[in-house]
Amino acid sequence: MAGIGEGWMSRALSAAVLRRWSAAAEQADTTDLRILRRQRTAARRLRRRLDKLLHVADARLSLPLVGNQTFPRPQGVDWSWRPELWCGPLPVPGLAAVPSKATLGDEVTLFHDCAQSEITLRQLRNLREADLAAYGLRLDVFRFDGSYLSLAIDLPEAASDGLLRKHLLRIETIVEMEKPLEIFARLNIKHGPNTEQIVRELPVTEDEIRVEFDLAYTRLNEKRVERMWLDLIFEGPEMNQVILRDLTFSRRHRAEL
Template structure:
């Protein structure tokens, strides 16, 4: 109990209580029965509080830290980022019957062409110790009578600073699905009046769901880059639930050929 007390007096009292209960446990085999009965009652009352403390502490300490921007990234990366939705609580955590072009937070926008939306978006707290992101995003789709459904994630201005064709943009995510479907990632880079687009399918069958976009194969005008965003495109999403436990971006130089 030395960790309970505040200041040296509190720590001394906690240590004294700990020694007292240690002695009672060691002497339990020979203690007289009336005194042992009183100690048992006191120990049971104390155990209720200790069990409650341990239960709550285990739960809270196992949760990912709010605002965490720590995640695995290439050692030579010069920029890395996790969107706000996966970092901390949003003022509005969820939306039902989501119309097209509706935003959840400042960076995530849903697009679709369903005449009647049976789509829900909700931010949820990650609770597994393996999750580095504090929050995840749940997408629920019921009847789907449209031709497309996508989530657009706006990247910050820092993502375009110093952007070069000799670089790779990497996207890592953790995906859970109710039933299998295909998800495509499309990186969009606007430079002047033009927009470069690179499409990759997420390798959902692999342990690490990761895609890289090689900018060397684009016609990017490095001097005119002013915006970058990612579209996650869901193929045949009806009657399904998809949870994005994490979503991170990083940038690094590509290997010279």
């Protein structure tokens, strides 16, 4: 039997305690009532503590694993990634009255042109059994007097390494919202002095929310790719709450015709 601590002494002690309680249970029918009463009192105290341990352990062990980079990938993927905000706890988990160009973590930046910000950003722990990402991102918008609101996610250098026009870049996400709104995904690829941009609307009403960017339709200079980032653009966000439960990226070659 495994002990509740580490080392052979803990294992031996746990085994001895288990044997003692097993023997008491087997002999309960014939145990002297005075002794049985003491055993019942001790058992009840122990059960309360065991029930608390089981409750907390079941809750924690059912949560998505912190740092998890596992998610379904299409065949032929040569790069995939889940940003840190959706993987592990951030030193600063949230921001209120968020100014434009404020960052949450190292990869996520909020942009807007509100005269007075009534926007909050907060990292939250995913609790659903179906979630693969350990954390999500909640965006709360109250009064909104601006003309645009977007989240920019910086992609790592590995996303740009070896990038070719025959690549497809897939974005997948899980979105919850208080009321319907349009969300657009804009992929930006800086190559030399130029920046290619591809825009797709997220199919937020579908069960699987994913879009693909086909680089064949760009004028990408493959030899001068410097960096990539994704903008998530929210149309009409006033008085709404949007939760991004997950956000993943993957890259693969287009099938040859």
